[in-house]
Amino acid sequence: AQGPAVSLDGGKSWRWLGREKTNFLVSEPEGKRDSFSWEFKQKGEKVRFAQGIPYQKADLDKFLEKYSGNPNLKVNTLAKTRKGVPSPLLVISGGKEAKNILLTARHHACEAIASYVMEGFLEEALSDSPMGQAFREKYALYAVPFVDLDGVEAGDQGKGRKPHDHNRDYGIPAPLYPEIKAINDLE
Numbered sequence: 001a002q003g004p005a006v007s008l009d010g011g012k013s014w015r016w017l018g019r020e021k022t023n024f025l026v027s028e029p030e031g032k033r034d035s036f037s038w039e040f041k042q043k044g045e046k047v048r049f050a051q052g053i054p055y056q057k058a059d060l061d062k063f064l065e066k067y068s069g070n071p072n073l074k075v076n077t078l079a080k081t082r083k084g085v086p087s088p089l090l091v092i093s094g095g096k097e098a099k100n101i102l103l104t105a106r107h108h109a110c111e112a113i114a115s116y117v118m119e120g121f122l123e124e125a126l127s128d129s130p131m132g133q134a135f136r137e138k139y140a141l142y143a144v145p146f147v148d149l150d151g152v153e154a155g156d157q158g159k160g161r162k163p164h165d166h167n168r169d170y171g172i173p174a175p176l177y178p179e180i181k182a183i184n185d186l187e
Helices: 057-065 113-126 130-138 149-154 178-185
Strands: 005-007 048-050 073-080 086-092 099-104 139-144
Touching (some): 057 086, 057 113, 057 149, 086 113, 113 130, 113 139
Antiparallel strands (some): 073 086
């Protein structure tokens, strides 16, 4: 509703462009599409545009800093990605009879909104609220914030990748992606 997200500092901060610079068509006649306008103020100005506000590994690290002393959170490594980067596995401990829950996000790297949703879920599961405490008594939460971390960090779309994307890597004898193998191996 507010057009694309815009960053003027190389992706460190983002804001919405706004409706006044965005043209949304009620119906798309042949050759016409939704559009936006931007006026560059100086030669060589660098501006990033995105469909939504991105969420990178640095954003997760910033979120996790707030909980660094929380005894209910352990930050582990799920697997090393194909590029050799440690992919995080977050574990929120449960009670003695806790049932395991697996929460994953970003099988398709571009779907950043899932990271914001996961952050909210984790925040409540780690809180000292009555609901947070009750949750930890009943459940042990295993959270994989970025199934396709390489794609997220590269700004890749991820969906429909050849020969197949992360979401299509389940249920085959030899998964292409180490993260999927590791998820399959979780007990």
